[in-house]
Amino acid sequence: MKQKRMLDIVTYIFLTAGALLMVIPFFWMISTSFKLPADQFSKTLIPNPATLSNYTKLFSVDLNFPLLFLNSTVISGLITIGQLLTCSMAAFCFAVVKFKGRELLFGALLATMLIPFHVTLIPNFIIFRWLHLIGTSVPLWLPAFWGGAFGTFLIRQYFLTIPRDLVDAARVDGASLVQIFWKVYMPLATPALAALAIFTFQGAWNDLLHPLIYMPAAPNTTLTVGLAFFQQQMSHGGQFTVLMAGAFISILPLLVIFFFAQKLFIEGVALSGIKR
Secondary structure (H helix, E strand, C coil): CHHHHHHHHHHHHHHHHHHHHHHHHHHHHHHHHCCCHHHCCCCCCCCCCCCCHHHHHHCCCCCCHHHHHHHHHHHHHHHHHHHHHHHHHHHHHHHCCCCCCHHHHHHHHHHHHHCCHHHHHHHHHHHHHHCCCCCCCHHHHHHHHHCCHHHHHHHHHHHCCCCCHHHHHHHHCCCCHHHHHHHHHHHHCHHHHHHHHHHHHHHHHHCCHHHHHHCCCCCCCCHHHHHHHHHHCCCCHHHHHHHHHHHHHHHHHHHHHHHHCHHHHHHHHHHCCCCC
């Protein structure tokens, strides 16, 4: 018992140290966003004096921050909706609908996760250029409606935890597969859908490469690309505090979403691997 307690203490010490290493840069970013330009490289975490001028400057520079924020919100929302819709449909087919070659097809789908997305980047760019969609947001959110291996796997594993008796009972009542999907499985899969939504929205919101390729022209681009351009175009070091203010505002949606959906997120990740 004493050795176990010592092991727990050592484990908590290492976890606390790791948490501090990850949290300190976050607090430094927030602190810098409230500092004066002359104090931006000071070692103190508490700004003295604190100022809101960096946030007011953020909306006065040529960055067009509100438009960039709106673009990222719309694109990330469309990507999330597309993944939730198509991945849940595919997961329902692989978990509930019985057809020949189902396991083989599902294995082939999982094998696509081994392919780096850089391999498909050039072919996708050629296709969208042929469709004259370069410079628009369509290449960013349209592929999300084609489904995805990770989302399908995550929701399928959760669907397998739902008792099969519910399907049989719905069949007896005359429900079709579409009705079973929308009225039985989708309401019960809220935790898994919430987990996938957080994963997808976070990835889409923080994505820099794809918007940089398909929508490189400011201000009609995303917030990540706009902040990257702003960092390159800073004429003097005094605007570094403004950049930190923009970075802090850019991560607020992720913090808010995770804060309100934290319980569903943890439950969805934990239960999606119970049954195979």
